[in-house]
Amino acid sequence: MYTHQEERAVEEVCYDLSHIQQVIEVINNKFEEYFEEFIKLEGGNAISEENIKKIAKKLGVENIKSKNNADVKSVFKNIVVESIEDYEKDRAKYQAIFDEESLEEYEDDPQYFKSTVLKNECPIIHSTIHNKRAKELDKYRYEFNVSSPRELLTVVSKLSHFADQYYNKYYDSEEYDKVTDYKELGVSDLDTGDYTVYGVIGGGIKSHMLYKVYPAIFPNRSRDSIWGLWYLTDKKKFGCKQDSEFLMIDIDKSITNQNYFYPYELFTFYAHQIFQLINGKAKKHEVYIDLEYRYVIVDRFLSFIAKQHDEEIDLLRRQIKEGEFDYA
Structure with a gap:
């Protein structure tokens, strides 16, 4: 078992076509199982029958009847509508931050952009900084405090420009879903230092900001999304040496x-x-998904998967902490 280096991304094998095909194959195989649960539990709004029975048992109630099969079309449609409504609640704040005219005005006062716009008006940065209960975020708070206002403004301006150019000049909604090679998506530059303020605007916050402005083309690489992918790929290593x-x-x-x-x-x-x-399931059940919100439903699905395993994730962390975990 090898340990990760602090600045690790992934091993080179993860970019190999054969590796990617293996990952996609497992995702295809596991998808049906999780999609059924996704519908049965109404995207996370309903309680599973297993939990209902546990609660009933504690209350001394026996012979709980199983629910009838859900109306997939109705439930799926409700999940899509609800997901978009939730997504839109704070979207305007991110759109305001990415407004190019406003970003140009902040050139005269980058400190205001840092201390007011990002710290207080950007929901994800505001919540991260003000989450005092999570001690692991102390490092983020420190890095934000010592970061350069000019650098923050420059990187956010670059992200805004990249997103605008991608959406208006590169993106073709009719061709986008036909892509079969990750390189064709054309987002590799976002992994470079030009679009990063290390310790402050990294992969997660960067992707969230992009996602909240252009959900048709930029998925949200959140904590839950990555955990969701681990489960959707059946926790396999696919030839990776470390884990x-x-x-x-x-x-x-x-x-x-x-x-x-x-x-x-x-x-x-x-x-x-x-x-x-x-989307294949949506078409099968005659549920419309607006492609302008393509990655909103993906975010909901991956977050749902992660939340189904919250207890297991907590156990995994305890096992690592106590030295009991063996990832053979």
């Missing part, structure tokens, strides 16, 4: 996390492929 490409395990520090260095171009391709599976 799953979706995990970051450090035995020495007794830490296990989703791989928050996971390359965005690979994540985008897997999210792209998952959408094809979800």
Whole structure:
């Protein structure tokens, strides 16, 4: 068992065509199982029969009848509508931050952009900084405090420009879903230092900001999404020497996390492929998914998978911390 280096992304094998095909094959095989649960549990809004029976048993109630099969079309449609409504709640704040005219005005006062716009008006950065209960975020708070206002403004401006150019000049909605090679998606530049403020605007926050403005083309590489991919790929290593490409395990520090260095171009391709599976189900059941919200439903699906395994993820972390985990 090898430990991850702090700046690890993934092993080179993860970019090999044969490796990617193996990952996609397993995703295809596991998809049906999770999609059935996704519908049965109404995208996470319903309680599973197993939990209902546990609760009933504690209350001394026996012979709980199983629910009838869900109306897939109705439930699926409700999930899509609800997901988009939830997504839109704070979207305008991100659109305001990515407004190019506003970004140009901040050139005269980058400190205001950092201390007011990002710290107080960007939901994901605001919640990260003000989450005092999570001690592991102390490092983020420190890095944000010492970061250069000018660098933050420059990187956000570059992200805004990249997204605008991609959407208006590169993106073709009719051809996009036909892509079969991750390189064709054209997002590799986002994994470079030009679009990163190390310790402050990394892969997760960067992708979230892009996702909240252009959900048709930029998936949300969140914590839950990476954990969801680990389960959707059946926790397999696919030839990786260290462990799953979706995990970051450090035995020495007794830490296990989703791989928050996971390359965005690979994540985008897997999210792209998952959408094809979800959209296939939508067409089968005559449920309309607006392609402008393509990755909203993918985000909901991957988050759902992760949340179904919350207890197992907590157990995994405890096992790592106590030295009981053996990832053979």
